[in-house]
Amino acid sequence: GAGVSQSPSNKVTEKGKDVELRCDPISGHTALYWYRQSLGQGLEFLIYFQGNSAPDKSGLPSDRFSAERTGGSVSTLTIQRTQQEDSAVYLCASSLSQRSEAFFGQGTRLTVV
Amino acid sequence: GENVEQHPSTLSVQEGDSAVIKCTYSDSASNYFPWYKQELGKRPQLIIDIRSNVGEKKDQRIAVTLNKTAKHFSLHITETQPEDSAVYFCAATGTASKLTFGTGTRLQVTL
Numbered sequence: 001g002a003g004v005s006q007s008p009s010n011k012v013t014e015k016g017k018d019v020e021l022r023c024d025p026i027s028g029h030t031a032l033y034w035y036r037q038s039l040g041q042g043l044e045f046l047i048y049f050q051g052n053s054a055p056d057k058s059g060l061p062s063d064r065f066s067a068e069r070t071g072g073s074v075s076t077l078t079i080q081r082t083q084q085e086d087s088a089v090y091l092c093a094s095s096l097s098q099r100s101e102a103f104f105g106q107g108t109r110l111t112v113v
Numbered sequence: 114g115e116n117v118e119q120h121p122s123t124l125s126v127q128e129g130d131s132a133v134i135k136c137t138y139s140d141s142a143s144n145y146f147p148w149y150k151q152e153l154g155k156r157p158q159l160i161i162d163i164r165s166n167v168g169e170k171k172d173q174r175i176a177v178t179l180n181k182t183a184k185h186f187s188l189h190i191t192e193t194q195p196e197d198s199a200v201y202f203c204a205a206t207g208t209a210s211k212l213t214f215g216t217g218t219r220l221q222v223t224l
Contacts, residue, residue, distance in 0.1 A: 031212075042216045101147065102212055
């Protein structure tokens with residue numbers, strides 16, 4: 001595809017269940033970011049992958065959150081034992097390098113009921 | 114790590130007036146400073162960026178200035194129009210760091 005693709009677009013889950021969010025970055029982009037955005041709020045950094053380097057996980061809010069990037073391409077963000085405060089839009093972005101434009105996906109709106 | 118502060122958090126201007134949003138950063142190694150615009154319900158999109166080897170960059174009605182000594186950079190929008198209403202985010206990054214965003218400025222252009 002031409003842009004960053006995220007799936008699903010919307011996800012409603014029950015409290016306590018695990019969820020997986022997927023991000024397909026632009027082909028060839030070595031940098032991949034996950035951000036979380038609550039309604040009307042800013043972009044909260046979660047995790048950053050750059051090439052083959054160890055990911056920067058400093059933004060993950062708890063050990064219920066994890067992410068991986070397989071083969072330097074597709075990334076999945078997993079949230080275990082979801083809580084209501086996890087409800088937000090999860091945005092993925094990719095860029096050719098750290099110093100170039102980051103392109104965002106359309107986001108996954110997660111609602112925990 | 115990098116810390117980016119952004120002011121103001123909200124800004125209301127009349128159509129045709131100018132708008133200025135200011136950001137400061139903490140890491141002197143940062144050398145790339147993009148600005149993103151996020152319209153309601155949409156994803157953030159790059160509107161302009163500047164690298165540390167220049168002090169100013171212009172693109173039609175928008176311009177960005179960078180003061181490396183003071184570690185601050187600003188977005189200037191002239192002749193504002195209703196379609197400029199959105200949330201604007203500044204960001205900073207360097208060769209060994211992630212893209213760090215400011216907290217955002219909600220710009221409202223009134224008729």
